[in-house]
Amino acid sequence: MNKKVLIIEDNDDIRESTAEVLDLAGYQTYTARNGKTGVDLATSHLPDVILCDIMMPELDGYGVLYLLGKNPKTASIPFIFITAKTERADMRKGMEMGADDYLTKPFDDLELFKAIESRFKKKQQSGSFGGSAASLQPVLDELRRKGKVKTLAAKQVIYVEGDEPTHLYYLLQGQVKTYKRFKDGRELSSTLYHDGDFFGFESICNGELYADNSATLISSEIIQIQKSDFMEYLLNHQSVSKLFISLLSGSIRDKGKQMLQLAYSSVRKRVADALLQVADKFGNGDDSCTIKISRDDLAALVGTASETVSRMLADFKEEKLIEKTGNAINILSKEKLWNVKQ
Amino acid sequence: MNKKVLIIEDNDDIRESTAEVLDLAGYQTYTARNGKTGVDLATSHLPDVILCDIMMPELDGYGVLYLLGKNPKTASIPFIFITAKTERADMRKGMEMGADDYLTKPFDDLELFKAIESRFKKKQQSGSFGGSAASLQPVLDELRRKGKVKTLAAKQVIYVEGDEPTHLYYLLQGQVKTYKRFKDGRELSSTLYHDGDFFGFESICNGELYADNSATLISSEIIQIQKSDFMEYLLNHQSVSKLFISLLSGSIRDKGKQMLQLAYSSVRKRVADALLQVADKFGNGDDSCTIKISRDDLAALVGTASETVSRMLADFKEEKLIEKTGNAINILSKEKLWNVKQ
DNA sequence: CCTCAAAAGTGATCTAAGTCATTTTTTTTG
DNA sequence: CAAAAAAAATGACTTAGATCACTTTTGAGG
Numbered sequence A, B: 001m002n003k004k005v006l007i008i009e010d011n012d013d014i015r016e017s018t019a020e021v022l023d024l025a026g027y028q029t030y031t032a033r034n035g036k037t038g039v040d041l042a043t044s045h046l047p048d049v050i051l052c053d054i055m056m057p058e059l060d061g062y063g064v065l066y067l068l069g070k071n072p073k074t075a076s077i078p079f080i081f082i083t084a085k086t087e088r089a090d091m092r093k094g095m096e097m098g099a100d101d102y103l104t105k106p107f108d109d110l111e112l113f114k115a116i117e118s119r120f121k122k123k124q125q126s127g128s129f130g131g132s133a134a135s136l137q138p139v140l141d142e143l144r145r146k147g148k149v150k151t152l153a154a155k156q157v158i159y160v161e162g163d164e165p166t167h168l169y170y171l172l173q174g175q176v177k178t179y180k181r182f183k184d185g186r187e188l189s190s191t192l193y194h195d196g197d198f199f200g201f202e203s204i205c206n207g208e209l210y211a212d213n214s215a216t217l218i219s220s221e222i223i224q225i226q227k228s229d230f231m232e233y234l235l236n237h238q239s240v241s242k243l244f245i246s247l248l249s250g251s252i253r254d255k256g257k258q259m260l261q262l263a264y265s266s267v268r269k270r271v272a273d274a275l276l277q278v279a280d281k282f283g284n285g286d287d288s289c290t291i292k293i294s295r296d297d298l299a300a301l302v303g304t305a306s307e308t309v310s311r312m313l314a315d316f317k318e319e320k321l322i323e324k325t326g327n328a329i330n331i332l333s334k335e336k337l338w339n340v341k342q
Numbered sequence C: 001c002c003t004c005a006a007a008a009g010t011g012a013t014c015t016a017a018g019t020c021a022t023t024t025t026t027t028t029t030g
Numbered sequence D: 001c002a003a004a005a006a007a008a009a010t011g012a013c014t015t016a017g018a019t020c021a022c023t024t025t026t027g028a029g030g
Helices: A012-024 A035-045 A061-070 A088-096 A109-125 A132-146 A201-206 A227-236 A238-264 A267-282 A295-302 A306-318 A334-340 B012-024 B035-045 B061-070 B088-096 B109-125 B132-146 B201-206 B227-236 B238-264 B267-282 B295-302 B306-318 B334-340
Strands: A004-008 A028-032 A049-053 A079-083 A101-104 A148-152 A157-159 A167-173 A175-181 A187-194 A213-216 A220-226 A289-291 A322-325 A328-331 B004-008 B028-032 B049-053 B079-083 B101-104 B148-152 B157-159 B167-173 B175-181 B187-194 B213-216 B220-226 B289-291 B322-325 B328-331
Touching: A004 A012, A004 A035, A012 A028, A012 A109, A028 A035, A035 A049, A035 A061, A049 A061, A049 A109, A061 A079, A061 A088, A079 A088, A079 A109, A088 A101, A088 B101, A088 B109, A101 A109, A101 B088, A109 B088, A132 A220, A132 A227, A132 A238, A167 A227, A175 A220, A175 A295, A175 B238, A187 A238, A187 A267, A187 A295, A187 B238, A201 A227, A201 A238, A201 B238, A220 A227, A227 A238, A227 B238, A238 A267, A238 B175, A238 B187, A238 B201, A238 B227, A238 B238, A267 A289, A267 A295, A267 A306, A267 A328, A267 A334, A295 A306, A306 A322, B004 B012, B004 B035, B012 B028, B012 B109, B028 B035, B035 B049, B035 B061, B049 B061, B049 B109, B061 B079, B061 B088, B079 B088, B079 B109, B088 B101, B101 B109, B132 B220, B132 B227, B132 B238, B167 B227, B175 B220, B175 B295, B187 B238, B187 B267, B187 B295, B201 B227, B201 B238, B220 B227, B227 B238, B238 B267, B267 B289, B267 B295, B267 B306, B267 B328, B267 B334, B295 B306, B306 B322
Parallel strands: A004 A028, A004 A049, A049 A079, A079 A101, B004 B028, B004 B049, B049 B079, B079 B101
Antiparallel strands: A148 A220, A157 A213, A167 A220, A175 A187, A175 A213, A289 A328, A322 A328, B148 B220, B157 B213, B167 B220, B175 B187, B175 B213, B289 B328, B322 B328
């Protein structure tokens, strides 16, 4: 979509010619002949950049800037003064009030374009949505670069319930589970992680102690990222906020699903579901695939006793839904298994 | 804490005198005599504002700005050029590269302070943490003001699974539950909301369709806030991001707890827990309190059949943990009930 | 205050799944 | 490669809690 530029200028010639130039350059322009309508237009159309004259009847440029600055919705729109006043004092006053740039008339078209684009770019950089994917990558790279790579053997505990969260983790390669432990020692896994997943951020995000445990399933390589680094990026980069907000809410959705199953689904269905979950996370994308997971881990995922899992697997084998080679499980058809859990 | 100002300037006199003035004014200053050390200092100390000369040996001001702009950590630090170059072209070049202001030497102290403070204020406005509590309130007020107040009778459905989320909700007064529906119609409530709670944001946050339903328990007043308004505030105001990130992660923690209970706790314990949950949300703070909730709603909260809930309540009554007046439940001692669920 | 539908409670029955003890299979290791 | 240890499977038994059918209580509305 074209960038929207609002031009607030009382001089008809300048207003029209500026608008024309910007129109030709592919911007969508809105014009106002005085400060008051300018503020209205800004509030209703939320332009990407505002160009504003200082000396105007009704409401001058300083007033416009003040009013727009008060409204959270318009406060962050880049604001560029354009004016004939070349005097230093006026320019300083404009900047002190929070303007983002200052163009003195007469300015040429190139100056105008560059001023608009540089403010636009500057805003993109430190905020606003839109090109998030593009801006997210370097930030994540930076985060990971700051972290320390660690190699862990299978079944190593990464953090435990009640610990003070000091790190965010990124799984370079391997398999990790997060789980809770019931009083009597039984476990319930909530999430499985594989290459490229972040984990351990929930507790950091809500500022309390870890509410779950995490451990490797197989030997894995993880990056430990300092909590302080993470927090800084989380709040200062919208792309990062956006990512983690969506990770958090995705996790809520998954937990909700799992809860419903736990409450009302038979173990048979839950085992089928758990197998598919494991296959999705750790298997290849094919309809049939082989997964390797201990019965205990599977039981923790289902929320049942490991004996029960064994029995179910025996049933599934009987029904030709799976096969077993050693302790590995061969899912013959994800689709058929999917029907079981319905 | 004092604001940190980094001064990058090769001229010893100007550098020292500027630093001195700022020191006296209560700023914490760092100085660099060339661009290279300036970049190092900026990266290591992360100042709140950077003042930078343009013409310098080793690395000029433009180069410094470029390098700092590339690093996500320093990109959003306000950058003010200070220079003797009064020529318009140089000033334009600086601004086009993304500088935030431009002071031409000689400048007086007041100009300097104002320039620093206005950039600092500007940044505060559209980001950075710190005074979050203070800045959160007006934004939330604004959000609520934008919304539409609605009054709903008891048992009214607010949104259902599969709907496109179009609103965020704020419960002015009343009681609301969110719940999921199992294939056969059984329900599982995940959360109860009371006055002052936001709800319905999870699905908005992850950009998918609603994954749960919500309905009033008693007649309630809610504010409907447009999704677009919410999204804008969510990403553009750190205080709002912070709030919702913590709401989301809090919700994850609660769901995690509830899941563990569902998996391994007896119905007896889960009923006790549900009663306490309801008492906490809707009752007064006393050790004994009266709550009014239908057995169906309670069953949905526990994740069991309503008959089972009735039986449990009968048991609790027998054990003098609760009493019943009509259909209301009188919790005689939260503490004793709490022991049950342990 | 009475009527009546909805909500709550109870009784009897049944089964899915937990538990514990034991056997079989797989993996590890000296 | 054999022995030991760990993991998985199976068998026998038990029970929590779901289900269905029915009775009792409650509170809304005339």
